[in-house]
Amino acid sequence: MTLIHWADVSRETLNEVLPEALVVLPVGAIEQHGRHLATGTDALLAATAAERAATLAAERAGRPLVLAPTLQFGASDHHLPFGGTLSLTPETLLAVLLDLLRSVAADGGRRVVLVNGHGGNVGVCHAAAAAASTRHRLAVAHVDYWRFADAAATVPGHAGEFETSLVSAVRPDAAGPVPPRAYPLPDISSTSGATVHDAALWTSIDGYTDHPERATADDGAARLDTVVAGLAACLADLTETL
Numbered sequence: 001m002t003l004i005h006w007a008d009v010s011r012e013t014l015n016e017v018l019p020e021a022l023v024v025l026p027v028g029a030i031e032q033h034g035r036h037l038a039t040g041t042d043a044l045l046a047a048t049a050a051e052r053a054a055t056l057a058a059e060r061a062g063r064p065l066v067l068a069p070t071l072q073f074g075a076s077d078h079h080l081p082f083g084g085t086l087s088l089t090p091e092t093l094l095a096v097l098l099d100l101l102r103s104v105a106a107d108g109g110r111r112v113v114l115v116n117g118h119g120g121n122v123g124v125c126h127a128a129a130a131a132a133s134t135r136h137r138l139a140v141a142h143v144d145y146w147r148f149a150d151a152a153a154t155v156p157g158h159a160g161e162f163e164t165s166l167v168s169a170v171r172p173d174a175a176g177p178v179p180p181r182a183y184p185l186p187d188i189s190s191t192s193g194a195t196v197h198d199a200a201l202w203t204s205i206d207g208y209t210d211h212p213e214r215a216t217a218d219d220g221a222a223r224l225d226t227v228v229a230g231l232a233a234c235l236a237d238l239t240e241t242l
Helices: 011-018 041-058 077-082 091-105 121-135 161-170 199-204 218-239
Strands: 003-005 022-027 066-067 111-116 139-144
Touching: 003 011, 003 041, 022 041, 022 091, 022 218, 041 111, 041 161, 041 218, 066 199, 077 199, 091 111, 091 121, 111 121, 111 218, 121 139, 139 218, 161 218
Parallel strands: 003 066, 022 066, 022 111, 111 139
Antiparallel strands: none
């Protein structure tokens, strides 16, 4: 099978393939990524991982894959105080995703996977997938691309070493020098089993996590290869199970 880009083909092509296809919808965000990364980082990485993985998966998939245009905006209100952020509220993002999934169903599609690139979208993507599956007779999966990173690698954070390395590999012009923090990185201990949301936390770490100054393009290329291979295997499996 080959990969079809939704925006590049006619309605006739989509009408023909959508009933049997797996639609891949990348979901990103436009938000501050410290002083060193482009605000489009999450949209860039979601789109890159989804396209490369879908291209690879299409070589062994049992049904067509259709790559939808990336949804550029996400739920990023927690980054608004830093500037440089275009955010949808979680409620609006949920409504947008449900409308897009409703559209896929109306167009004849039956299978969709949301490939998410932003931590703030995780819960909303999960809710959208669950709701659309019951409202529109769709089979909807949700995956976060970074879940396929090597477990031995740096834990993905926000504009930290992981994301900075990937952007350095994909779009070097979108990764600038990392300036010294305005104040030392605090020692933040996580509570086992709990996800904590705290606006003050972002201020205390100057809007980005861990140590992006340690990132290299070579590490980013290797990490992206691992992500793409894992995501491609997931997409290929979904063409068989959805």
